[in-house]
């Protein structure tokens with residue numbers, strides 16, 4: 001099994017150390033290969049906002065940087081970690097530039113069955129909502145998400161502070177490891193099911209063959225499937241799914 005972590009800090013300090021510790025913990029459980037990617041070591045350009053990746057296809061993006069090298073690392077891993085410092089109550093700019101570069105996966109998710117978690121490292125305050133945001137991105141990418149964690153690294157670090165970090169990371173490693181070995185597709189939440197059904201129905205009815213998402217949905221059989229990945233829906237979600245298809249269809253017809 002392989003895990004890749006993307007770090008949004010340009011220095012090898014608290015965020016890096018936390019990721020390294022989590023990886024060491026994982027290795028103490030199993031023979032796990034890992035890679036720690038410091039985004040600052042890669043060329044990532046700022047998205048121009050042309051939406052070519054979304055509408056036409058990511059291969060037509062006018063930027064020429066290391067985006068695809070990083071995507072390959074995600075594709076070739078069983079587990080993915082996004083780790084960012086808290087900068088001014090947000091993820092770092094570096095991490096956001098990376099996320100913008102892979103935002104087209106929000107339209108065409110690919111990472112089903114992969115385990116995901118997030119780490120946010122901060123001085124004292126504001127990081128919890130960043131964990132929520134990164135975990136949400138993990139879900140949008142299609143991953144099975146282990147709720148991330150937020151660590152306080154106020155300097156100078158005390159022994160008590162470090163012990164607290166160790167405790168949180170030990171717990172986080174165990175939870176992430178059990179997600180990693182599951183390797184199964186999770187049942188979508190009602191919100192995830194709603195989003196999928198509404199998107200695919202409106203796209204199906206729009207019938208725009210030149211639209212990249214349409215082609216992708218068609219290729220993956222998503223116009224006929226229950227969800228993005230094979231999943232057995234219970235009677236409630238089955239009924240709700242059909243209802244969402246109908247609602248989306250009526251909205252499209254009214255436009």
Ligand SMILES: Cc1cc2nc3c(=O)[nH]c(=O)nc-3n(C[C@H](O)[C@H](O)[C@H](O)COP(=O)(O)O)c2cc1C
Pocket residue numbers: 009010011012013014015016085086087088089090121122123124125126127153
């Ligand atoms: C530009 C900048 C903004 C920061 N903003 C916050 C903040 O809003 N809240 C907070 O608790 N810590 C904040 N910090 C502290 C960092 O989150 C903290 O030092 C963290 O350990 C940095 O990660 P690193 O050690 O991996 O570089 C900020 C640090 C920098 C450099």
